[in-house]
Amino acid sequence: MADRSRAFCIEELPAHLILEILSCGRLGAADLACLEATCRMFRGADGLFPDKFRSLVEFAAFHICNVHPIFGSLPHNARANLLDRCNGNWKRLLRFLQSVEQSSSSVETSAGNMQVTTGRYHTLLVHNSSVYSCGSNLCGVLGHGQDTTQCAAFSRINFPSLSHVIHISASHNHAAFITQSGEVFTCGDNSSFCCGHGEVGRTIFKPTRIEALKGIPCKQVATGLSFTVILTMRGQVYTCGSNAHGQLGLGDTIDRPTPRIIELFEGLGQVVQIAAGASYTFVVTDDGTVHSFGSCTNFCLGHGDQHDELVPRAIQSFKRRNIYIQRVSAGDEHALALDSSGYVYTWGRGYCGALGHGDENDKTSPELLTSLKGHLAVQVCARKRKTFVLTDEGSVFAFGWMGFGSLGFSDRGSSDKVMKPRILDSLKSHYVSQISTGLYHTVGITNRGLVFGFGDNERAQLGHEKIRGCLKPTEIAVGKMVDDMPIAAPSS
Secondary structure (H helix, E strand, C coil), rough: CCCCCCCCHHHHCCCCHHHHCCCCCCCCHHHHHHHEEECHHHHCEEEECCCCCCCHHHHHHHHHHHCHHHHHHCHHHHHHHHHHCCCHHHHHHHHHHHHHHHHHCEEEECEEEEEEECCCCCEEECCCCEEEEEECHHHHHCCCCCCCCEEEEEEEEECCCCCCCCEEECCCCEEEECCCCEEEEEEEEEECCCCCCCCCCEEEEEEEECCHHHCCCCEEECCCCCCEEEEEEECCCEEEECCCCCCCCCCCCCCCCEEEEEEHHCCCEEEEEECCCEEECCCCCCCCEEEECCCCCCCCCCCCCCEEEEEEEEEEEHHCCCCCEEEEECCCEEEEEECCCEEEEEEEEEHCCCCCCCCCCCCCEEEECCCCCCCCCCEEEECCEEHHHHHEEEEEEEEEEEEHCCCCCCCCCCCCCCEEEEEEEHHHHEEEEEECCCCEEEEEECCCEEEEEECCCCCCCCCCCCCCEEEEEEEEECCCCCCCCCCCCCCC
16 A cells, blocks of 8 residues: 655656646646746656657646637637747747636636726725625615715625625626626616616615526626626627617617527627627627627727617628637727737727827727737726726736826826827836726736726725825725625735
């Protein structure tokens, strides 16, 4: 019988078992890089991996990349282009894939899994499956009940027991949450039926489960202005709420009090992301196609015209150029897309330089943001005339309207314009993993679980009680919760 108490060196394990441990999918790109840097075995050339790879860790990263859903769905030429963009480094390619995947959900930090989303005058934060909110409770968007008017610090939202939240979305007037079991909860102004609870025209002050989706597990939600888009585990898309411009994608302009499925996506491929703008919607499928529908008042649909679309329509300019889109962001008046090679495209209204091309010209269809070609982007974020782009190195680029300091440049006036992408120097010492921008404020999360906010704080949407605004990123002290359970923020 083997002596289980005997300590052994990992080098004693068979090579195939070591490789299986490294490529099991539980390790991130940062974990692999750390192993390679600290253990000679993982970077040695002891015949444990093919000669064309620089190390055993690099070989493991190659294996993980090839089974990753984003990389696996790309054609051969797109895979080759991405590897070239990563300088042939499989660990960097893996970091790109994992960062893009997390950009529209929760990100892994050393303090646990986190997601941030900003609404009009409020912020929602997921930390290890619990949800916290701060700011104005206008229309019940904070989820704390009708007796709460404002929360000056992040406070925990009460959900039914065993409800672990994995995804959230905030808009101007309502919020939506998805639990680990796939249930969808909403709260806020339901006068337009955007909360999905049927003919209930009143405000929903606490997160309430959408009964119409009972038995239909969901994984992602996007809240627009008075409407909601929901993505199920099976890749089906449901919508409800206001439909004046066809933003529900159901072929008409009739409001829907409960979620209805968009049948057109059946058979079009797996849906990987949804995004909701002011009155329009994006749906991205795994073949890199972006489908848009709803209002085209601001050219946000990207079809080169100003016609509303009542049913989903593919953006042909991407398809014609063999561009495979991975993620999109739907702003109030402009939109962004991130492709499989880490390039960024913008279109819509160019007010205040929000498109990043150095002018204020409108773009009726997507145009490559050439000034960022030298960077590998992993997240794009658009809202009120401002834009943020995160790179795989954790850097933040911002451009557009400074409004209340919500771009984070303390050397610029609160009403200035930043016409081209500019790096946010004040966050250079941090690796930013996710960012979200609201009407006049912005909040970001670092890979260490630190939360930074900047912009307007008139209604405590940054979680600071005694200041009216921040012109540069300031750490948010995530203090005591309503149940006196504090979130421990790591020291900087």
